[in-house]
Amino acid sequence: MKYAIIGFGKIGHALAKAFARNGIEVVVATTRAPERFAADAAAIGPTIVPNTLAEAVKADVIFLAVRFESHPEVAKALPDWKGKTVIDAMNTQAPLEELGGVPSSAYVARVFAGARVVKGFNHLVAAVLGQNPAVHGGRRVVFLASDDDGAAAEMGALAEQLGFAPIQLGGLSEGGLLVHARGKSWGHLIFKDLIAFDR
Template identity: 70%
Template sequence: MKYSIIGFGNIGKALATAFTRKGIEVSVATTRDPESFASDAAAIGPGIVPKTLAEAVKADIIFLAVRFESHQDVAKALPTWQGKTIVDVTNAYGVPLEKLDGLPSSAFVAKSFVGANVVKGFNHLIAATLSADPAVSGGHRVVFLSSDEEDAVAPVADLAKRLGFAPVELGKFDEGGALVHAHDDIWGRLIFQDLYKKEQ
């Protein structure tokens, strides 16, 4: 299984930090030349591999960590996303609901990534919290996962556990997933909630 992070701003770097903490290799890419952010990647760890967008989208699980407005540009990198899982880490705060066709933002994102399994996840924490060690006080920091595809969440949940997080499944985008979606000036009720799950 190969992993990549598209977007290397604060959230992308926080995700890369989580990967390097566990010694899991991950590719990172932006729309820029990899050499332009190679030093930032090296500063995080040796397993953070700068690649072109065209190379990074060959991964099996791809974290979409760009600005929400940029997701359609990323989607153009492949004619079909069949067999791939997109973890939507974007937030559509400030985007009017009518521009989302009345859909939860991840359902709107899924329309661009034709054929992919889209999972909302890792989006409710600020970068500083996301990059911190998720093992705290005898428990693990929670990440919420949601998808309209029944079998899509399991591999992302497994990866979240490998990264040291405690995945909590919320169901479909318009059900429990609504708690981690944003639009207009509305944040989902679980966004910014830093919660822990105690080890059993």
């Protein structure tokens, strides 16, 4: 399985740190030439590989960590997203009316036609997401929502591999709303920093 993170701002860095901590290779890309952020990638670890957007979209699993307004440009990088799993780690404050009345993740699923879209890794601020998820004898929770149960299960397994405790919220229309920022009203689970303890 090949992984990529598109967007290398605060959330992109936090996700890259999670991969680096576990020695898992991940390609990072932006709209800039990879040489522009190669030093930042190297500072995180040797498994963080800077590359072009065109190369990044060849991965099986792609984390979207760009500004929400930029994701349609990323979608143009492939004519068809079939066979790809896209993790929507973005947040937007656009009201639902601007998104056709659906949560942002459902909107993203329409743009990335054919992809298996999973909403996840977006409810924590970057400074918290970037920390080691093993805390107080438990594991930091990440929420996942998807209309594809198989993709949700696979990303749950990846979240566990990265050290997190995944909690499945159901489909994008229901679970996605819980981690969606809508206008000035945030979803109920946004910024909830929860720890799960194994029995």
